[in-house]
Amino acid sequence: GAGVSQSPRYKVAKRGQDVALRCDPISGHVSLFWYQQALGQGPEFLTYFQNEAQLDKSGLPSDRFFAERPEGSVSTLKIQRTQQEDSAVYLCASSLGDKNNEQFFGPGTRLTVL
């Protein structure tokens, strides 16, 4: 079966541009997470969905970051007016939904803001 997929794999944006990053979770996975991984660091939590409901967005660094999962499957992370400090790998993970279920990660989208 297919794992978590993310697109695009690489994105270069000029400062001030808006970007949209897509995540396709494993079919049937209720929970979906977005993490941000800076170079040489561990992933950091951004936001969490259970089905279409965004239950936790406490990790989003600013109001320029917005995530949605309108039909409870595919999710999009949008960053408006990108800044250089937004350059990172954005990882999506999905799980079956119980608290300690394994989270399966996608390969990430590497965003570079020039």
Added chain:
Amino acid sequence: QQQVKQSPQSLIVQKGGISIINCAYENTAFDYFPWYQQFPGKGPALLIAIRPDVSEKKEGRFTISFNKSAKQFSLHIMDSQPGDSATYFCAVNDYKLSFGAGTTVTVRA
């Protein structure tokens, strides 16, 4: 604030040797402690995980040791192989994962 502290930042081990990575946490409410392995250009993948009701868990060449009273847990990689060269992250889970800073392991042939 960082929920889990990981050390060392990097280590080099000879093929066949033992790699040991340590993590410490503060919040005793955590009840699930996974280790993730990440290769360059890939997302993290679950390697092994432990719950605090056991002190050790072994899967093949990988062992987690857990010390609940000290709030510490460690990963031991026995008989290290060049294919084990990767970055390893400990984490704590309260539905969302909080990761350590990572340890880059290099296994020399």
